Amino acid sequence: MQKNIDVIKFDNVFMKFNNHTVLKSISFDVQTNSIIGLLGRSGAGKTTMINILTGRYKPSQGKVTVLGRNVLNSSENAKDMGVLFDDLGLFDRLSVYDNLYIYSKIFKLPKSYIDEALGIVGLEGEKKKKVLQLSKGMKQRLALARTFISKPKLIVLDEPTSGLDPVNANKIHKILLEFKARGTTVFLSTHNMEEATKLCDSIYIIHDGEIIEQGTVNEICKKYDSSKTIIVTTKDGEVLEYQRGKKNNEALLNLISEDYFQSIRTSEPNLEKVFIMKTGEGFYDES
Numbered sequence: 001m002q003k004n005i006d007v008i009k010f011d012n013v014f015m016k017f018n019n020h021t022v023l024k025s026i027s028f029d030v031q032t033n034s035i036i037g038l039l040g041r042s043g044a045g046k047t048t049m050i051n052i053l054t055g056r057y058k059p060s061q062g063k064v065t066v067l068g069r070n071v072l073n074s075s076e077n078a079k080d081m082g083v084l085f086d087d088l089g090l091f092d093r094l095s096v097y098d099n100l101y102i103y104s105k106i107f108k109l110p111k112s113y114i115d116e117a118l119g120i121v122g123l124e125g126e127k128k129k130k131v132l133q134l135s136k137g138m139k140q141r142l143a144l145a146r147t148f149i150s151k152p153k154l155i156v157l158d159e160p161t162s163g164l165d166p167v168n169a170n171k172i173h174k175i176l177l178e179f180k181a182r183g184t185t186v187f188l189s190t191h192n193m194e195e196a197t198k199l200c201d202s203i204y205i206i207h208d209g210e211i212i213e214q215g216t217v218n219e220i221c222k223k224y225d226s227s228k229t230i231i232v233t234t235k236d237g238e239v240l241e242y243q244r245g246k247k248n249n250e251a252l253l254n255l256i257s258e259d260y261f262q263s264i265r266t267s268e269p270n271l272e273k274v275f276i277m278k279t280g281e282g283f284y285d286e287s
């Protein structure tokens with residue numbers, strides 16, 4: 001059977017700034033359309049990885065390909081890869097529609113693509129508004145529409161919900177899921193554990209320039225479940241712990257059938273706990 005072409009492939013990538021090595025032997029590949037999260041503390045190397053992935057930086061060593069093409073010398077990637085950085089790159093004095101029209105001209109796309117992209121991000125009613133008049137959340141959605149205008153195979157986003165309130169962040173999440181449903185792989189960096197847990201099919205945790213953990217959130221959290229217990233809080237507020245395994249199934253079933261429990265959970269840590277365990281610091285420590 002023919003192997004699918006990797007959407008993204010990092011092959012033994014190193015990055016040095018002067019004598020400071022900020023990425024060390026980064027290798028991974030992404031084959032199917034999915035949402036991939038890159039998590040790491042401030043300064044871990046996320047933006048550097050994204051700059052390399054999008055061809056902005058040349059790695060000191062190693063190679064990065066998108067859809068089998070070297071990101072440093074493929075002009076076709078411009079159309080196949082939508083990119084969004086902190087600076088949204090919108091034209092403030094132009095209308096919502098014209099911001100996308102410019103890109104449709106660059107990529108020689110039919111006008112219907114503009115309406116389609118605006119529809120996905122829920123800005124079809126704001127076509128004539130100037131970017132200056134938009135709220136922060138709307139600007140972010142317009143910038144996402146721009147990344148999708150050419151219906152790329154890959155969209156790369158550096159902290160796409162940074163600074164947004166939960167309602168607007170949720171709108172962005174829905175848009176990213178819609179991109180995925182339409183066959184686009186989304187690669188994003190985030191500081192937000194809940195976002196990664198909710199959205200990402202798989203994640204990479206980067207620490208001091210190295211990938212120290214990768215997989216689905218579920219796989220990673222399970223790996224660090226040292227006690228492997230089921231914790232039941234009864235209606236009387238009592239907390240009972242059962243070792244997982246056949247021998248306790250009957251006791252657990254009894255609690256359930258007698259409707260004597262308030263909550264039941266497993267002992268595996270959530271992603272934030274795993275992150276702190278692995279990096280020794282909280283996510284929100286920006287020192």
Ligand SMILES: Nc1ncnc2c1ncn2[C@@H]1O[C@H](COP(=O)(O)OP(=O)(O)OP(=O)(O)O)[C@@H](O)[C@H]1O
Binds near residue numbers: 022043046047
């Ligand atoms: N152009 C550059 N020149 C020199 N050093 C750089 C450059 N870009 C990044 N670095 C260094 O590389 C390291 C990783 O930075 P990077 O911006 O990739 O981290 P990050 O994980 O994106 O952090 P944050 O979450 O704060 O954005 C830092 O020590 C940073 O100072």
